[in-house]
Every structure is written in C-alpha cells, then in structure tokens.
Amino acid sequence: MRVEFYKHNLGEEEKKKVLEVLDGLFLTTGKYVEEFEKKFAEYLGGEFVVGVSSCTAALHLALILHNIGKGDEVITTPLTFIATANAVLHTGAKPIFADVEPETGLIDSERIEASITSRTKAIIPVHLYGMMADMKRIRTIADRFKLKIIEDSAHCIEGEREGIRAGELGDMACFSFYATKSITSGEGGAVTVHDKNEKDKLYKLRSHGMSKEAYGRYEERYRHWDMEILGWKYNMYNIQAALLLNQLKNIEKHWIKREEISQKYEQAFRGIKDIKLLKIPPDSKSARHLFTILVPPRKRDSILWKLQRKNIGVAVNYRPIHLLRYYRETYGYRRGIFPFSEQIGDSTITLPLYSKMTYGQVDYVIKMVKQVIKE
Numbered sequence: 001m002r003v004e005f006y007k008h009n010l011g012e013e014e015k016k017k018v019l020e021v022l023d024g025l026f027l028t029t030g031k032y033v034e035e036f037e038k039k040f041a042e043y044l045g046g047e048f049v050v051g052v053s054s055c056t057a058a059l060h061l062a063l064i065l066h067n068i069g070k071g072d073e074v075i076t077t078p079l080t081f082i083a084t085a086n087a088v089l090h091t092g093a094k095p096i097f098a099d100v101e102p103e104t105g106l107i108d109s110e111r112i113e114a115s116i117t118s119r120t121k122a123i124i125p126v127h128l129y130g131m132m133a134d135m136k137r138i139r140t141i142a143d144r145f146k147l148k149i150i151e152d153s154a155h156c157i158e159g160e161r162e163g164i165r166a167g168e169l170g171d172m173a174c175f176s177f178y179a180t181k182s183i184t185s186g187e188g189g190a191v192t193v194h195d196k197n198e199k200d201k202l203y204k205l206r207s208h209g210m211s212k213e214a215y216g217r218y219e220e221r222y223r224h225w226d227m228e229i230l231g232w233k234y235n236m237y238n239i240q241a242a243l244l245l246n247q248l249k250n251i252e253k254h255w256i257k258r259e260e261i262s263q264k265y266e267q268a269f270r271g272i273k274d275i276k277l278l279k280i281p282p283d284s285k286s287a288r289h290l291f292t293i294l295v296p297p298r299k300r301d302s303i304l305w306k307l308q309r310k311n312i313g314v315a316v317n318y319r320p321i322h323l324l325r326y327y328r329e330t331y332g333y334r335r336g337i338f339p340f341s342e343q344i345g346d347s348t349i350t351l352p353l354y355s356k357m358t359y360g361q362v363d364y365v366i367k368m369v370k371q372v373i374k375e
C-alpha cells in the first residue's frame with residue numbers, strides 16, 4: 001500500500017474550464033478571476049476578495065495596503081510557514097513572535113498583548129492546521145491598541161470559531177491555493193477586505209500600480225493608463241481562476257470527508273502511549289487542513305523515516321521560524337525563547353489528510369503509526 005501525503009481533487013470539470021479559457025482571448029486577469037473573486041467572497045460571507053498569485057503575495061500586499069514598512073513591528077506566531085514572517089520582512093518591517101498556546105498550537109492572545117510596543121502596527125494570527133485563532137480576543141486587543149489584523153488563513157477556508165469565519169473580524173484575511181491546500185490552482189492566493197476603496201487599491205497594487213489592468217482597458221475605448229502608486233506583479237490570472245471555480249462548489253463535500261478521516265485518526269490515537277493530539281478550541285469548526293500527532297521529540301525523526309519506509313507521505317508543520325538559520329543569524333534568536341512552539345516543532349508529525357484517501361488507506365496509516373510508535 002502507498003499513501004501519498006496529498007492528492008488534489010482536480011478532474012474533468014477543471015480540465016473543461018481550463019480549455020474554455022485557452023479557447024478564449026484572455027489568459028491573464030479577466031472575467032474568470034472576477035467570477036472567482038465574487039464566488040469566493042460569497043462563500044466566505046465577506047465583502048470583497050482580490051485574487052493574487054500566492055498567499056505570500058496576499059500577506060505582502062495586505063501589509064503594504066496599511067503602509068507598514070521600515071521601523072514598524074508586526075506580531076505573529078513562530079509556529080507557521082515562513083511565508084507569514086517573510087512577508088513582513090519584504091516590507092522592511094520586523095516580525096515579532098509571540099509564543100503559542102501549548103494545547104492548541106495557536107498564537108496566545110495574552111502573549112500578543114505582552115509583545116505590543118509603540119512600533120507595533122499589526123497582528124498576523126495564523127489559523128494553524130485549520131483551527132481559528134481566538135479572533136474575538138485578538139480583535140479586542142487590536143482595537144485597544146489601534147492595530148490592524150491580517151489573518152493568515154492559508155489553512156482555513158472552511159473553519160469557524162464562535163460563529164466567526166475567516167476574514168470576518170480581521171481587517172483582511174489571506175488565503176493560499178498552493179499545490180497542497182484544500183482548494184488549489186498549483187499556485188495562487190486571495191485576500192479579503194471589507195471596504196471597496198481598499199479593494200480598488202489592491203487591484204492596483206497587484207498590477208504595478210497601474211490605473212487599469214489589461215482586461216479593464218480592453219473593455220472600453222482606448223485610454224492611456226497611468227502608474228499611480230508603486231505596485232507589484234501579483235495578479236491572479238484566468239487559468240488559475242478556472243481551476244478554482246469548480247472546486248469552490250465542492251468545498252463542503254471534501255471538508256466532510258476530511259472531518260470523517262480526522263475523527264477516525266482521533267479515535268484511533270486517543271489514549272495511545274507516546275501520542276498526543278492538539279485540542280481544537282471550543283465552539284469551533286476546524287477546516288481540517290492538516291492532521292498532526294505529537295510524539296516524543298527523541299523519537300520523532302525516526303518515526304518519520306519509518307512511516308516513509310512504509311510508503312506513507314509525512315511532513316513536519318512546522319519547525320518554528322525563529323530557529324531557522326536566517327532568523328537565528330539575523331536576529332540572534334536561540335532555543336528556549338518560545339518554548340511551546342519549540343515543543344510542538346520538536347514533536348509534530350503531519351499525516352496524510354485529503355478527501356481522495358480511501359478508508360483502507362486511513363486504516364493502513366493508523367496501523368503503521370501504532371506499529372512504529374512501539375518500536
């Protein structure tokens with residue numbers, strides 16, 4: 001038996017839609033992107049969505065939109081993919097890490113508050129593995145200190161907490177459609193905003209700061225475009241949107257399957273010696289993006305290798321950012337400063353979780369994990 005780490009759900013419908021784009025005139029940003037932005041906003045129950053080339057680009061533009069740059073500080077979690085903190089570095093600002101809650105792995109709102117200085121401009125909570133950070137408390141803190149909230153929602157399209165969805169309480173939320181995310185176009189991203197002027201500014205920021213993108217220019221009598229602000233080349237294009245549109249229709253169906261698999265894993269691993277599971281916060285629906293187990297740090301890597309040898313795709317999400325070489329050397333971070341992130345980073349293993357998994361494969365993963373953990 002072989003169980004890949006991830007398999008996407010793209011099929012005939014997506015192929016048809018992509019061919020439709022190829023048979024048309026516009027490969028770049030156009031009506032498919034517009035349709036995706038509208039449908040994604042509807043799905044999230046939010047106001048506006050802007051399609052971009054990646055979640056990293058979304059995070060970068062979100063910070064730029066709020067004029068965050070050199071001399072500013074942005075608080076985020078060390079237990080995330082490097083994109084979260086790198087986007088802050090791209091603006092010239094400094095990422096300030098606040099440790100996570102040991103039971104959930106989510107950024108601890110009390111530590112956010114303790115990390116605020118006069119230079120703090122924004123908070124980037126990460127909805128890790130699909131579980132939403134405590135957005136109500138983080139919103140309260142942000143309001144008190146007049147900070148912006150940019151949600152890193154790369155793991156959390158379907159989730160909610162206390163009735164709150166991604167992008168609802170944050171000023172913006174950033175999504176990823178990277179190859180292993182729950183809906184994917186290989187590469188791609190999106191950012192939500194509540195305000196139409198901000199949406200219009202993001203349209204410019206994703207396309208070099210031009211007054212009109214190509215599609216807008218095509219629609220009307222020729223007018224010269226101008227470059228109004230400094231922007232980037234971050235636009236989503238029609239082929240990406242064509243890949244995403246149909247997946248949006250099936251998003252709940254695939255979530256239900258991941259929820260079932262996750263529950264099977266939880267039942268199987270609960271009470272097993274040497275396996276711990278993170279807790280989903282109360283009154284939450286996890287988007288069930290990743291399923292992780294925590295094992296004793298001294299055994300973690302050997303368990304990873306053994307599972308690999310059993311043909312099971314595994315990953316580590318994540319070794320905390322402050323211990324990666326660039327961050328250590330640039331900022332002098334050492335082990336011990338964010339103990340809970342380090343603890344999880346040292347003991348975590350991510351197991352396969354996607355709706356194309358068969359229950360036979362799920363049982364195989366469970367059996368093999370139980371077997372190698374005893375060795």
Ligand SMILES: *Cc1c(COP(=O)(O)O)cnc(C)c1O
Binds near residue numbers: 083155
């Ligand atoms: C995947 C991921 C990103 C980056 O997404 P890209 O679309 O690849 O730029 C950012 N944050 C988290 C938490 C991620 O998992």
